[in-house]
Amino acid sequence: MEDNIYTRNPRNTNATILLMGLRRGGKLSICKVVFHNMQPLDTLYLESTSKPQSEQFSSLIDLSVMELPGQLNYFEPNYDSERLFSLVGALVYVIDSQDEYLNALTNLSMIIEYAYKVNPKINIEVLIHKIDGLSEDYRIDAQRDIMQRTGDELLDLGLEGVQVSFYLTSIFDHSIYEAFSRIVQKLIPELSSLENMLDNVVSHLNIDKVFLFDVNLKIYVATDSLPVDIQTYEVCAEFIDMTIDLDDLYLESDKHRQLNGEAHVNTNNDDESNQSELKSISHLSNGFVLYLRQMIRGLALVALIRSDEVESMDKSLRIVDYNVSLFKKALMRMWENSRLIKDSEP
């Protein structure tokens, strides 16, 4: 899995995420939890890695994720660091906030200096990680201190113009998915068109928030332009899990009925043209409605809708359905076009 990490992103689309940081910072745990659905507590048993690892994931874009162990020195002549950094879209540096972090900050500045020189377009993303062990006040203090020190170090290096984004994360809550959502979004060339399309979906309807989720990774690849509230994100992410669990249950019972010679029942209450499309609607006790509809490439559109009078809700949902169908068609056209462009590249 680790061997030739330089050729892992075949089309060289720059949708490559490179995870770096000192030893035991949490890099492998993050990969396992976000990309392999590992339970956070199981990461306690992960051993320190000694070799670079690289994996491919297919989302709206093809993602390549590399993890470089903290114990290696990438500036040794053995490593073709220049080539490595030139291929990377996002450099994600993980800082263990529960540990003494001054060495990590020196290491980070050195890496930024090198990475930026080789690849000025690289996105630099810093995870202030393991915040689950810190009090609310201490988190804010640690973030302020890390941002201040990093800014000072970059100023000393003459790199004050370099944009660095900071995220407070933990594998024990949704913060790590939220951070990766934002990191992956920056690598999607069509992001602004997607956001405009989602804004259009929201604009004339009673929708509070809409996400385009990667169902497997539980990260959102786009959302409308209103700010993201972490609780809304959590509710929508959990709704995906619940819908998939229920869908599996229905598939099982369908299989059972078919085995018993009974007629096949279509559990998806969708229009005739798209009978196998997953769709789910749930009315919450606070009056809101959760709406999920399957899109393309493992994506689902999930919306939080403000509920009207019960009588007019059916009509509202039909209008939402219609608009979401238009969005899906536009998404398919966008995907086809971007594939055509990629295929015509030399």
Ligand SMILES: Nc1nc2c(ncn2[C@@H]2O[C@H](COP(=O)(O)OP(=O)(O)OP(=O)(O)O)[C@@H](O)[C@H]2O)c(=O)[nH]1
């Ligand atoms: N409390 C807490 N512990 C975490 C978190 N993320 C990872 N850890 C723990 O940190 C330890 C080290 O994690 P690893 O993922 O092995 O760290 P690494 O950066 O890959 O380490 P190297 O392979 O040595 O480079 C493990 O015991 C994890 O369970 C987190 O968000 N919170």
